[in-house]
Amino acid sequence: MTTMAIADQVQGLRCRSCGVLQPRDERYVCERCLGAVEPEYDLPSLRASDLRSRIEQGPRTIWRYAPLLPCAEPAQGLQVGWTPLVPAPHLGKAIGVDDLWLKDDSRNPSLSFKDRPVALATARALELGLDTIACASTGNLAGAVAAAAARAGLRAYVFVPETTEASKIAAAAWYGATVVRVRGNYDRVNRLCGSLADDLGWGFVNFTLRPYYAEGSKTLLFEIAEQLGWRLPDHVIVPVGSGALLTRTATALAQLIGTGLVPDAPCRISAAQPAGCAPVTDAVQDGWRAVAAVRSPETIARSLAIGAPADGDASVSVVRRSGGAAASVSDEEIVDACALLALTEGVLVEPAGGVVVATARSLARRDVFGRGERVVLYLTGNGHKGFPLEPELRETIDADPDAFGSAYPEAAR
Amino acid sequence: MSLTVRIPAPLRARAGGARIVQLEATSLAELRRALAEGYPDLGAAVLDGQAFASAISVFVDGEDVRFLPEDADLRNAHLVELLPAMSGG
Numbered sequence: 001m002t003t004m005a006i007a008d009q010v011q012g013l014r015c016r017s018c019g020v021l022q023p024r025d026e027r028y029v030c031e032r033c034l035g036a037v038e039p040e041y042d043l044p045s046l047r048a049s050d051l052r053s054r055i056e057q058g059p060r061t062i063w064r065y066a067p068l069l070p071c072a073e074p075a076q077g078l079q080v081g082w083t084p085l086v087p088a089p090h091l092g093k094a095i096g097v098d099d100l101w102l103k104d105d106s107r108n109p110s111l112s113f114k115d116r117p118v119a120l121a122t123a124r125a126l127e128l129g130l131d132t133i134a135c136a137s138t139g140n141l142a143g144a145v146a147a148a149a150a151r152a153g154l155r156a157y158v159f160v161p162e163t164t165e166a167s168k169i170a171a172a173a174w175y176g177a178t179v180v181r182v183r184g185n186y187d188r189v190n191r192l193c194g195s196l197a198d199d200l201g202w203g204f205v206n207f208t209l210r211p212y213y214a215e216g217s218k219t220l221l222f223e224i225a226e227q228l229g230w231r232l233p234d235h236v237i238v239p240v241g242s243g244a245l246l247t248r249t250a251t252a253l254a255q256l257i258g259t260g261l262v263p264d265a266p267c268r269i270s271a272a273q274p275a276g277c278a279p280v281t282d283a284v285q286d287g288w289r290a291v292a293a294v295r296s297p298e299t300i301a302r303s304l305a306i307g308a309p310a311d312g313d314a315s316v317s318v319v320r321r322s323g324g325a326a327a328s329v330s331d332e333e334i335v336d337a338c339a340l341l342a343l344t345e346g347v348l349v350e351p352a353g354g355v356v357v358a359t360a361r362s363l364a365r366r367d368v369f370g371r372g373e374r375v376v377l378y379l380t381g382n383g384h385k386g387f388p389l390e391p392e393l394r395e396t397i398d399a400d401p402d403a404f405g406s407a408y409p410e411a412a413r
Numbered sequence: 414m415s416l417t418v419r420i421p422a423p424l425r426a427r428a429g430g431a432r433i434v435q436l437e438a439t440s441l442a443e444l445r446r447a448l449a450e451g452y453p454d455l456g457a458a459v460l461d462g463q464a465f466a467s468a469i470s471v472f473v474d475g476e477d478v479r480f481l482p483e484d485a486d487l488r489n490a491h492l493v494e495l496l497p498a499m500s501g502g
Contacts, residue, residue: 029423029497034468194496198422295480310499
């Protein structure tokens with residue numbers, strides 16, 4: 001498998017903790033302080049008019065933003081990104097938000113936003129000449145890694161908690177990945193992968209390829225801004241698992257403004273978590289304190305059940321700096337919100353999406369949104385992957401009109 | 414009590430290239446002291462004053478030390494894992 005030239009707009013990897021700029025080699029954490037390192041771009045060299053034209057002429061995938069990504073597009077990859085941004089007036093009316101929009105990122109190739117970071121991690125794995133990619137996953141990432149590996153001709157090992165939804169495990173297996181089910185919760189799986197990552201010589205997308213992987217999450221806000229006519233929304237509500245999506249939303253915001261792609265305007269970034277695993281939103285609501293890890297996450301929103309989020313404190317900082325807010329919502333509110341979204345807008349999401357909708361409702365009740373404020377909800381996973389609860393259905397009937405009439409008397413009106 | 418301490422690749426240069434080192438400690442405070450005294454370069458990276466640095470995750474026999482009391486008894490413990498603090502998937 002070949003790739004195009006290495007992205008030349010990246011000047012190196014800068015440590016988010018100590019600030020040192022380091023070479024773009026195989027390192028995945030700061031060699032000095034172990035802090036997270038992030039690609040640094042030569043933004044001043046990217047003139048807004050040229051950049052906008054280049055993007056608009058690009059493919060209808062995340063790779064249209066290649067000048068702001070750390071890897072070049074591989075020769076063969078999945079069609080990731082450029083997902084719909086749609087107004088949601090009925091849901092907005094139901095939850096009390098004037099100008100509500102949905103970024104429906106459940107419509108990626110493996111039905112979650114994880115296809116975005118995995119596309120970058122896979123591109124980096126190919127640059128490095130690796131033959132295997134791997135991950136610790138709550139389910140969605142496993143599918144994304146498995147699909148990307150299949151497309152790229154790589155081997156995949158995906159590690160998941162034993163409680164992961166059967167449908168997500170099955171999908172990863174059908175893509176040809178080796179699915180390793182591990183006793184215990186996600187944080188245990190994560191520890192195992194952290195121990196394995198250094199010595200197997202594989203590309204663990206959320207460990208050894210993390211600086212590249214995380215950059216894929218920027219493309220959600222890039223797309224939202226472009227789809228709004230190169231304007232920022234007033235407010236985005238982001239589900240928080242590890243916090244990588246939320247923190248890279250802030251990075252994307254800075255890069256959109258820094259390159260002049262959008263006018264400099266405030267865009268508030270708010271965090272959504274389930275009450276059963278809310279280390280970040282609890283920290284925000286407890287007066288911006290440090291994040292305290294959750295030992296035993298218990299939530300229907302399993303894709304957000306990460307008790308020790310790597311970007312937790314950074315997420316709290318982003319929410320605060322952007323003027324955002326946070327809420328945590330119960331499992332009952334999550335299920336109700338999923339149902340409301342499906343009923344009002346025809347979009348079926350996994351519980352993480354319900355967390356975002358329920359959070360928007362909670363923030364609306366707290367009068368967090370100004371009048372006419374444009375609010376975008378990040379919907380990151382698809383309900384068709386298998387919703388954890390069965391809907392209430394009536395008894396099966398015989399193929400007989402009278403049987404229908406008596407079982408469904410309300411139908412004739 | 415002798416503890417086996419696993420060193421992640423980015424930190425091995427700070428431990429003379431070792432993947433594993435043995436340290437004597439019966440408490441978290443002793444573990445930190447043993448790291449600082451036995452492997453000063455390693456200690457400088459993983460310690461922040463009297464605590465483990467936030468960029469590192471430390472597990473004792475699989476248990477995250479953030480969930481252990483400071484006076485936890487390590488006399489029957491065996492394995493300490495040091496990992497860069499990363500998670501999310």
